[in-house]
Structure formats: C-alpha cells, structure tokens
C-alpha cells in the first residue's frame with residue numbers, strides 16, 4: 461500500500477515522494493523575470509517530490525497579471541535557470557507551468573495596449589492584479605477581450621511549443637505542465653460558458669477540445685510526453701469559467717489524453733482554492749469516473765490530485781490507489797519543509813493571505829522551517 465513518502469517514477473522523472481508543490485502565483489517577478497527571492501523560495505521547497513512552478517507566460521500576449529514570470533525573453537529564461545539550478549543543487553525536481561491567460565488580462569498588460577484574446581468576445585466577471593506607479597498592487601476588472609481568428613491559433617500553439625523547448629533546453633526544467641485549468645485560454649476553449657464559436661473550435665465537445673489537443677501535441681513533440689503534464693479543473697468557477705455539462709466534456713478530454721503518453725494528469729477537484737464538493741451541471745462531478753476513463757483509454761500517466769487536501773485525506777487517496785500524487789498549495793507557501801513536517805506530524809505554519817500576491821520577502825521566503 462503506497463504512502464505519501466514513497467518514491468515514484470512519473471514519466472521521465474524519478475520523484476523522491478508523492479508530495480507535489482502546487483502552482484502558486486505570487487506576483488514577485490518584476491518585468492517577468494524571476495529574481496533572487498524566487499531562487500531562494502523554490503530552493504527552500506526542493507524536498508517536494510515535484511515542484512510545479514507558478515503559472516508562467518508563454519508570450520507577452522499570454523501575460524495576464526503584473527509581475528508574473530515568463531518564458532519568452534532571454535532574461536526570463538536566465539532567471540529561471542538560476543531557480544532550477546538551486547532546486548537541483550538541493551536534490552529537487554521542478555517543472556514549469558506553461559500559461560496563456562486568454563481573456564483574464566488587462567489592456568495595460570497586452571502588446572500595444574490591445575485587447576486580451578479569447579475564443580469569444582465575452583468579458584470575464586473576474587479581476588487581475590496590476591501594480592500602481594507607487595509600487596503597490598491592486599486587483600482590477602479584466603478587460604473586454606476580442607475573439608481570436610482561427611488563423612491566429614497556430615501561432616499561439618507555436619508559442620507553447622517554443623516556450624516548452626526553451627524551458628527544458630535553456631532554463632533547465634525537468635519538464636513542463638500545460639495550464640489547461642482555472643478559466644485561462646485552453647479552459648476558455650473547453651467550456652461552453654466561454655466558447656461560443658461556430659467554427660471547428662466551437663460547438664461540439666470534440667471541437668471545443670481541439671485547441672487543447674493541438675497544444676498537447678505541439679508540446680509533447682517538442683520536449684517529449686515523458687516530460688509533459690497537464691492541469692485540468694473540470695468544475696472550477698475560477699475566472700468566471702463554466703460549462704453546462706462538464707462530465708462528458710472532461711471524460712472526452714482525458715480519453716484523448718490517454719493515447720498521448722503524458723507523464724501526469726493534474727486535477728483540481730471542486731472550486732480552485734475553495735470547496736472540494738463544488739460542482740457545475742446537474743449532478744456532482746465523478747472524479748473516479750474521470751480517472752477510469754483515462755486508464756481505459758490507455759492512459760498510464762500519474763494521477764495528481766489537488767485542492768483542499770490535508771495529510772489524512774492525501775494519505776487515504778494514495779493508499780486507496782486513487783491518487784498517485786497529491787499537490788499542496790497554501791501549505792507549501794507557509795511550510796518550506798512541508799514534507800518533513802508531514803512525515804513527523806509536526807505543527808504546520810499558517811499561511812498569511814495578506815502576503816500571497818505581490819510584495820517582498822515577507823510571506824515569501826521568511827517562513828521558518830521546523831526545528
């Protein structure tokens with residue numbers, strides 16, 4: 461019976477344990493460049509079986525928040541190389557989350573001050589994070605997006621491919637995670653609430669999933685399926701995401717992923733950062749059914765469960781064979797040495813929400829390790 465502390469091979473990666481640091485946006489990369497603080501922050505958390513970095517923009521168009529990192533500039537890649545060197549020196553494994561925000565952005569962050577892009581011109585009832593001239597942060601309404609022309613999509617797919625290749629070859633990452641969750645671009649194409657297209661990328665489930673598979677195929681062709689994971693959030697309402705009937709949609713997605721040999725499938729259960737039993741559609745979402753469909757379709761990647769797990773729930777999920785890996789977010793913010801604390805049932809530091817987004821070392825690199 462597996463435990464959280466057993467090693468596991470995940471695609472090309474040999475992980476020391478089943479405990480994953482979830483992707484966590486912290487808004488501490490001015491000019492999209494991870495700096496000294498990020499080197500320290502990720503290095504401190506290298507005992508995780510796997511670190512998934514904060515969401516990282518594949519292009520300027522893919523940026524949606526102030527001071528989030530990128531993978532599309534030499535200085536950004538050099539900054540990340542310092543991070544991966546620190547994590548590897550501490551014996552850790554780290555993958556970068558490839559991100560295009562789609563409509564969750566603001567004109568001031570977009571190339572030439574243009575509109576954010578999306579499958580359809582539907583403004584999100586959501587906010588993004590900007591930094592004022594005095595350096596203080598503020599959450600503001602996202603801007604009205606414009607609908608992408610289908611002819612633009614190959615260029616965005618290329619941006620994912622290029623970012624993935626640079627992540628491995630220049631920034632030293634062990635792999636990449638495609639961000640297909642939380643109401644960002646790929647998820648905007650998937651969900652009926654955000655995709656009102658009438659072309660080959662809209663309407664049917666097959667059409668709405670088309671862009672996701674084009675991105676997956678481009679990334680796996682660039683870096684290998686054994687270095688590629690994907691994050692999905694079937695029912696999250698994050699960023700005003702919604703779908704009328706998520707179960708058949710995401711069953712279709714994982715069945716398509718089953719034949720693609722990915723290293724892992726990362727599932728946000730319920731509302732991101734909120735209620736695990738949150739659901740959309742007319743019945744509760746069935747995650748066991750989702751996983752069974754993936755395995756039935758030949759999927760052998762690790763199953764990475766996330767959202768609201770504590771040690772007890774995580775141990776049960778792994779012992780029962782439902783989850784191969786469990787990702788912790790807020791617990792890793794506050795506990796750089798989470799793995800050893802969980803192993804010893806040590807007391808856990810409480811995260812300070814006031815310092816989650818933006819700022820300096822406070823609430824970022826200054827959480828203590830246990831004695």
Ligand SMILES: C=C(C(=O)O)c1ccccc1
Nearest residue numbers: 485515525641642698732
């Ligand atoms: C990248 C994010 C996600 O995946 O939800 C994010 C962005 C801003 C704040 C919190 C989370």
